[in-house]
Amino acid sequence: MKKKNQKAEEKAQKLARKLAKTKVQSKAKKLKENFQKFLDKTDTACPEAVASGEDTRTSLVQSANTAAPKVLTIPTPPWASSSSRPKTNFSSTAVGTLVKTPQELARRLQREQRFKALETADHAHTGRSLVDSRAEGSTAIGTCSDLEKEYLRLTSLPDVASVRPPKVLKAALELTKKKWLDKPDYESACEQLKSIRQDLTVQYIKDELTVEVYETHARLALEMDDYCEYNRCQTVLKELYADGILGNQAEFIAYRILYALAYQENLHLELRHLPMQLRQHPFIKHALQVCKAIKARQHWRFFELFNGAPRMSPYLMDPHVKKLRDAAYSAIIKAYNAPPRLPLTFLQWQLGFSHPKHGQEDLAKFIRVQGGVVDLENGFIDVQLSRSAVIGPPRA
Amino acid sequence: MGSSLQAYLAEVNRAVSQQNSQALSQLIRVDSLKAKNAVAGALQPSNRVNLGQMCENIVSAGDGFMPEVMLAFCQCLCALQQKRFPDAYTSICSAVSGFVKEYKQAASAWVCGPLFTLIWNMRVVAAMADKHTQLKRNPNERPDKLKDVGNKLMKVFRDTLQGAGNREKKRATLYVVTQLFKIYFSLNTLQLCKNLIKAVESPQVIPFENFPVSHRVTYKFYVGSLSLFNEEFQRAEQELSYALQHCHKASVANKRLILQYLVPVKLLLGSLPRAGLLEQHQLPEYVPVVQAMRTGNVRLLDEALETHQEAFFRTGTYLVLERLRPSVHRTLFKKISLINKELNPTKAHQLPLELLQVGLKCVGVEIDIEEVECILANLIHRKYVKGYISHTKKIAVLSKADAFPKLCNATFADPT
Numbered sequence: 001m002k003k004k005n006q007k008a009e010e011k012a013q014k015l016a017r018k019l020a021k022t023k024v025q026s027k028a029k030k031l032k033e034n035f036q037k038f039l040d041k042t043d044t045a046c047p048e049a050v051a052s053g054e055d056t057r058t059s060l061v062q063s064a065n066t067a068a069p070k071v072l073t074i075p076t077p078p079w080a081s082s083s084s085r086p087k088t089n090f091s092s093t094a095v096g097t098l099v100k101t102p103q104e105l106a107r108r109l110q111r112e113q114r115f116k117a118l119e120t121a122d123h124a125h126t127g128r129s130l131v132d133s134r135a136e137g138s139t140a141i142g143t144c145s146d147l148e149k150e151y152l153r154l155t156s157l158p159d160v161a162s163v164r165p166p167k168v169l170k171a172a173l174e175l176t177k178k179k180w181l182d183k184p185d186y187e188s189a190c191e192q193l194k195s196i197r198q199d200l201t202v203q204y205i206k207d208e209l210t211v212e213v214y215e216t217h218a219r220l221a222l223e224m225d226d227y228c229e230y231n232r233c234q235t236v237l238k239e240l241y242a243d244g245i246l247g248n249q250a251e252f253i254a255y256r257i258l259y260a261l262a263y264q265e266n267l268h269l270e271l272r273h274l275p276m277q278l279r280q281h282p283f284i285k286h287a288l289q290v291c292k293a294i295k296a297r298q299h300w301r302f303f304e305l306f307n308g309a310p311r312m313s314p315y316l317m318d319p320h321v322k323k324l325r326d327a328a329y330s331a332i333i334k335a336y337n338a339p340p341r342l343p344l345t346f347l348q349w350q351l352g353f354s355h356p357k358h359g360q361e362d363l364a365k366f367i368r369v370q371g372g373v374v375d376l377e378n379g380f381i382d383v384q385l386s387r388s389a390v391i392g393p394p395r396a
Numbered sequence: 397m398g399s400s401l402q403a404y405l406a407e408v409n410r411a412v413s414q415q416n417s418q419a420l421s422q423l424i425r426v427d428s429l430k431a432k433n434a435v436a437g438a439l440q441p442s443n444r445v446n447l448g449q450m451c452e453n454i455v456s457a458g459d460g461f462m463p464e465v466m467l468a469f470c471q472c473l474c475a476l477q478q479k480r481f482p483d484a485y486t487s488i489c490s491a492v493s494g495f496v497k498e499y500k501q502a503a504s505a506w507v508c509g510p511l512f513t514l515i516w517n518m519r520v521v522a523a524m525a526d527k528h529t530q531l532k533r534n535p536n537e538r539p540d541k542l543k544d545v546g547n548k549l550m551k552v553f554r555d556t557l558q559g560a561g562n563r564e565k566k567r568a569t570l571y572v573v574t575q576l577f578k579i580y581f582s583l584n585t586l587q588l589c590k591n592l593i594k595a596v597e598s599p600q601v602i603p604f605e606n607f608p609v610s611h612r613v614t615y616k617f618y619v620g621s622l623s624l625f626n627e628e629f630q631r632a633e634q635e636l637s638y639a640l641q642h643c644h645k646a647s648v649a650n651k652r653l654i655l656q657y658l659v660p661v662k663l664l665l666g667s668l669p670r671a672g673l674l675e676q677h678q679l680p681e682y683v684p685v686v687q688a689m690r691t692g693n694v695r696l697l698d699e700a701l702e703t704h705q706e707a708f709f710r711t712g713t714y715l716v717l718e719r720l721r722p723s724v725h726r727t728l729f730k731k732i733s734l735i736n737k738e739l740n741p742t743k744a745h746q747l748p749l750e751l752l753q754v755g756l757k758c759v760g761v762e763i764d765i766e767e768v769e770c771i772l773a774n775l776i777h778r779k780y781v782k783g784y785i786s787h788t789k790k791i792a793v794l795s796k797a798d799a800f801p802k803l804c805n806a807t808f809a810d811p812t
Contacts, residue, residue: 266586268625271714272709272710272712274709279705291715292715295718296718296721297722297774298767298771299770299774300767300771301770327777328770331773331774331777332773334773335772335773335784336773336785336786336787337785337793339787342787346787349766350770
């Protein structure tokens with residue numbers, strides 16, 4: 001490679017000299033063409049030389065045009081301010097290696113300063129981050145007092161002025177709850193709660209307030225069937241409870257049991273890890289009774305429990321409702337014979353459509369889907385006819 | 397005191413050269429007193445023992461992998477005595493991987509015994525390490541040693557499956573599988589067991605009866621419990637019965653374990669244990685349950701589940717027993733129908749629902765008439781009872797012949 005470069009260099013110089021000498025235009029043109037061809041060839045061989053080669057090309061062509069004999073000098077690249085740049089050798093370093101000259105280092109320093117300027121622009125007033133204040137020994141508590149804050153993933157160290165202290169966070173939580181009750185908007189509530197969680201995390205706050213925030217978020221997630229978020233909150237809550245922080249532990253253990261029951265994930269393990277002192281708690285008792293009702297296929301008992309379910313439990317009992325209803329319907333159709341007609345009110349309670357008015361319409365719809373024969377105005381179902389009709393979707 | 401270590405290593409060497417499986421297995425257990433004393437002596441700072449050199453010199457028998465195995469094993473024992481559990485775990489892992497090489501080279505199947513011991517060591521040390529990490533509650537350390545053992549054992553499993561050199565060596569496979577089961581059960585990653593079961597049942601593996609009895613019993617026990625958790629009761633009964641039949645007469649604790657799972661399964665399938673079985677095997681928690689099944693006393697079932705909740709939660713059989721409720725109801729209703737027959741012989745097959753309600757009240761369960769109808773409807777649907785219900789007259793009309801078929805003929809699975 002070196003030899004090649006040397007040869008190429010010599011040739012270039014030769015051509016340049018010839019070009020400078022000729023005064024005849026036609027000859028000069030021909031020489032220029034040759035020179036161009038030659039430079040194109042050397043482009044592929046020495047890419048680094050290309051950058052300077054181009055300039056050499058222009059300068060050489062220029063010098064050729066002036067027709068005054070000129071010494072071949074390599075012009076300095078335009079970005080170098082002061083140039084005592086070494087001659088770019090064709091035989092210089094291979095592709096990709098940087099030449100660490102003082103000028104190059106100066107240039108790098110300048111580029112760095114540009115990015116630093118961008119960073120400092122972010123921190124408007126103090127420019128102090130939470131980490132700094134913690135390093136200084138003082139407790140890292142934020143100073144922001146906004147009740148509502150947009151949630152953004154942290155890309156840099158959190159700034160003291162943008163993080164909210166616990167008092168503010170408590171008020172923010174209350175505001176979120178109130179807004180949810182007035183007008184349920186899951187996305188904005190989620191965002192606010194996530195930003196409260198973020199502020200708590202960066203300040204390493206793990207106390208009753210943290211538990212309350214996660215519990216609220218979990219409840220909202222359950223209401224909106226957002227099981228991903230719910231599971232995330234449950235994981236954190238499990239750790240917080242294990243650390244001994246007080247909260248509605250019984251309630252959330254009940255949810256864990258119901259969730260495992262609904263999605264058949266290791267229910268017997270949840271029961272194994274049930275703490276002794278909480279076993280008699282009404283929420284947990286309710287959850288256990290639900291488990292028992294499901295396993296014993298007692299639909300009456302299940303719907304009774306469903307109607308009296310505490311807090312968010314109904315949402316977790318929903319997945320069972322369909323299966324149980326189907327099973328209950330087929331049982332009733334099979335078991336009841338005389339009289340051939342059953343009143344819809346009776347079925348309402350058996351199948352969990354206990355809402356007085358539109359419960360009957362929903363029930364009628366359900367029966368029709370199953371292939372049953374129902375008379376809505378007079379309020380009964382014809383059992384015999386329903387039995388012989390095609391039964392709807394397959395039951396597990 | 398280096399001499400006791402030398403003596404110990406010399407013994408090991410003798411066992412290896414004689415290919416004495418049992419002797420070697422006894423020597424290389426982590427709880428073997430001989431080994432512990434030997435190493436304790438060498439730990440004295442006054443004795444500068446070059447362990448590696450010693451192993452090389454003394455343990456020269458075998459195919460050349462024993463020195464590194466013994467070195468790692470002694471290091472493990474040292475670490476255990478100094479309570480450095482992570483180091484102990486790493487050492488025992490190297491011991492196992494070293495011995496696996498010996499296993500692959502060995503011409504006869506004598507290496508199986510020591511291999512089992514080393515695997516057992518690895519699992520036990522990992523469990524100790526994990527427990528220690530959990531107690532320390534250091535957020536940087538995670539108790540994942542047992543999981544790591546699981547991964548390593550899968551590799552060992554594949555090696556045993558090949559049984560390089562001698563078909564007899566394939567007999568080691570089932571032991572590895574049972575150890576993996578134990579790990580998965582304690583880690584609660586039961587879904588991984590499925591693949592193992594498939595592998596054992598594939599034709600690649602030697603016929604099941606060729607494995608040692610104790611391994612077979614353990615394997616069937618785990619497969620049976622797994623079937624129980626997955627609600628495949630027929631299969632659970634088969635596996636657990638096999639395990640019980642082949643269990644050694646003297647291993648009382650094992651028999652009790654098997655029965656803990658077999659009794660609920662058999663109850664569900666309609667067969668009650670003979671009198672005295674439960675007392676004999678110290679299973680007092682099932683006594684009231686069986687009594688409830690016999691007499692149809694629903695309240696007794698509830699009480700039994702309440703009182704022995706802890707035991708049932710631990711074995712995971714709480715919800716399985718809950719499925720006995722329809723059977724108990726059926727027995728109760730059968731008794732009431734017999735009483736009804738006596739009271740009204742002419743209308744024997746017409747059973748007033750009120751009577752059922754009263755019957756339930758007698759055993760201490762107060763429920764509405766609608767719930768009675770619900771229970772009865774379910775029983776009819778599942779063929780526990782033959783007949784139908786009349787809603788307006790509030791009676792159950794039972795079939796004249798065999799209104800309450802035997803439980804073993806009825807299905808408890810969800811009927812389609």
